Amino acid sequence: xxxxxxxxxxxxxxxxxxxxxxxxxxxxxxxxxxxxxxxxxxxxxxxxxxxxxxxxxxxxxxxxxxxxxxxxxxxxxxxxxxxxxxxxxxxxxxxxxxxxxxxxxxxxxxxxxxxxxxxxxxxxxxxxxxxxxxxxxxxxxxxxxxxxxxxxxxxxxxxxxxxxxxxxxxxxxxxxxxxxxxxxxxxxxxxxxxxxxxxxxxxxxxxxxxxxxxxxxxxxxxxxxxxxxxxxxxxxxxxxxxxxxxxxxxxxxxxxxxxxxxxxxxxxxxxxxxxxxxxxxxxxxxxxxxxxxxxxxxxxxxxxxxxxxxxxxxxxxxxxxxxxxxxxxxxxxxxxxxxxxxxxx
Amino acid sequence: xxxxxxxxxxxxxxxxxxxxxxxxxxxxxxxxxxxxxxxxxxxxxxxxxxxxxxxxxxxxxxxxxxxxxxxxxxxxxxxxxxxxxxxxxxxxxxxxxxxxxxxxxxxxxxxxxxxxxxxxxxxxxxxxxxxxxxxxxxxxxxxxxxxxxxxxxxxxxxxxxxxxxxxxxxxxxx
Numbered sequence: 240x241x242x243x244x245x246x247x248x249x250x251x252x253x254x255x256x257x258x259x260x261x262x263x264x265x266x267x268x269x270x271x272x273x274x275x276x277x278x279x280x281x282x283x284x285x286x287x288x289x290x291x292x293x294x295x296x297x298x299x300x301x302x303x304x305x306x307x308x309x310x311x312x313x314x315x316x317x318x319x320x321x322x323x324x325x326x327x328x329x330x331x332x333x334x335x336x337x338x339x340x341x342x343x344x345x346x347x348x349x350x351x352x353x354x355x356x357x358x359x360x361x362x363x364x365x366x367x368x369x370x371x372x373x374x375x376x377x378x379x380x381x382x383x384x385x386x387x388x389x390x391x392x393x394x395x396x397x398x399x400x401x402x403x404x405x406x407x408x409x410x411x412x413x414x415x416x417x418x419x420x421x422x423x424x425x426x427x428x429x430x431x432x433x434x435x436x437x438x439x440x441x442x443x444x445x446x447x448x449x450x451x452x453x454x455x456x457x458x459x460x461x462x463x464x465x466x467x468x469x470x471x472x473x474x475x476x477x478x479x480x481x482x483x484x485x486x487x488x489x490x491x492x493x494x495x496x497x498x499x500x501x502x503x504x505x506x507x508x509x510x511x512x513x514x515x516x517x518x519x520x521x522x523x524x525x526x527x528x529x530x531x532x533x534x535x536x537x538x539x540x541x542x543x544x545x546x547x548x549x550x551x552x553x554x555x556x557x558x559x560x561x562x563x564x565x566x567x568x569x570x571x572x573x574x575x576x577x578x579x580x581x582x583x584x
Numbered sequence: 585x586x587x588x589x590x591x592x593x594x595x596x597x598x599x600x601x602x603x604x605x606x607x608x609x610x611x612x613x614x615x616x617x618x619x620x621x622x623x624x625x626x627x628x629x630x631x632x633x634x635x636x637x638x639x640x641x642x643x644x645x646x647x648x649x650x651x652x653x654x655x656x657x658x659x660x661x662x663x664x665x666x667x668x669x670x671x672x673x674x675x676x677x678x679x680x681x682x683x684x685x686x687x688x689x690x691x692x693x694x695x696x697x698x699x700x701x702x703x704x705x706x707x708x709x710x711x712x713x714x715x716x717x718x719x720x721x722x723x724x725x726x727x728x729x730x731x732x733x734x735x736x737x738x739x740x741x742x743x744x745x746x747x748x749x750x751x752x753x754x755x756x757x758x
Contacts, residue, residue: 359636359711360712363636366640367640367644367647370647371647371648377659381655381659389662392659393660396652396653403648403649
């Protein structure tokens, strides 16, 4: 049964507030996780002082960012200098609105999906919003009026435009198999098992090359090591955010981690069966378990991100471009053709 | 007024304001950003017509890829504020009335010769499946020919932008 309009608005507002709250908390604790995990990989402890295991460190960091002096250097182009971090963060946060977290549940005969909104071109919407997010980084680099920032902004825009093509193509294989752009439909197509025990996730369904391409392109899109050339600290001071301080700097940081989470969500939904996993126990547990499996998969991806960061060195710029155009793009194309032939057959 | 009409007018206003701002701004990067606003607002209008796929492609391709390259080029060349010369004043004097006249003419023709009926929202099939059917069945040949055309344009750009061939002595051949 469809909701009346005022209930629909109320449900949407409640869902948005919950999702945004969880997302921002997750962002804060991803930073904590990264510092902790990289610390242990480098034989250090990471944050330990604030709270048990340094768990209150994100709160302390937030307070510090808010109370720091917000410097605006004299020679920047002010309107864009102020707008750039907002563009980066707003578009990063918007893309979570079409991500489904679990099945729908029913209260008093009304069905409410665990998703802010189910758009039938949900995946395209995410791709569109991420492609707009580039402007935050590019404009920050340009408006700072600093050569290191400018170089960082230039690198970011070139890198993101190049890898966006591989990113999009690597997902087409999944789209061919599920026949829909709706993220919910894509997840529903992955329910069930092969021979009773292997889950019917797309990654076990011939999309392993597609997943490989997606993972690499996604690392490049989020400017993470080994693709963090826009902020390469050994050559560009801090790249596009060199001139930023206090909360404006924090907004870039939050945008980057939000993008990491979005990328992990898309990978989970498209290749790892979303919220599907073993279901057991009493009814209440059965409602919570899908959310739990979804969170576990996201966590695994975030851990992989951090692991890669702790392991790999940075690419050289020419290597980055050659890899993207000469290896990743043809590989994604081959995957697309192979999938199309397999499905047509 | 229905929500659709309000949204249509809002997106239209953003679109026109962005277009006028594009002409009025003297710094190339502001011009490029106005153009992005125009394209995003156009995507909104497509969405109101029920063409979600076209709207998404408009954002991904135009606002997200082509305009990024524009901004990239402006940043790379470090283009400054455009100069105002005598010629540009003449262009304004002649251009603004010319555009107004042209706009009035086009508007008059459109209003006169079409049964001016608003397309109801969602009346046209704009979902990806329908567009795919059209592109890859009915319009397959034009679609493929366009792709060849674009390929030729890319090759032309590569030839034009490529380094001039060097002779073994290292001199540039003219």
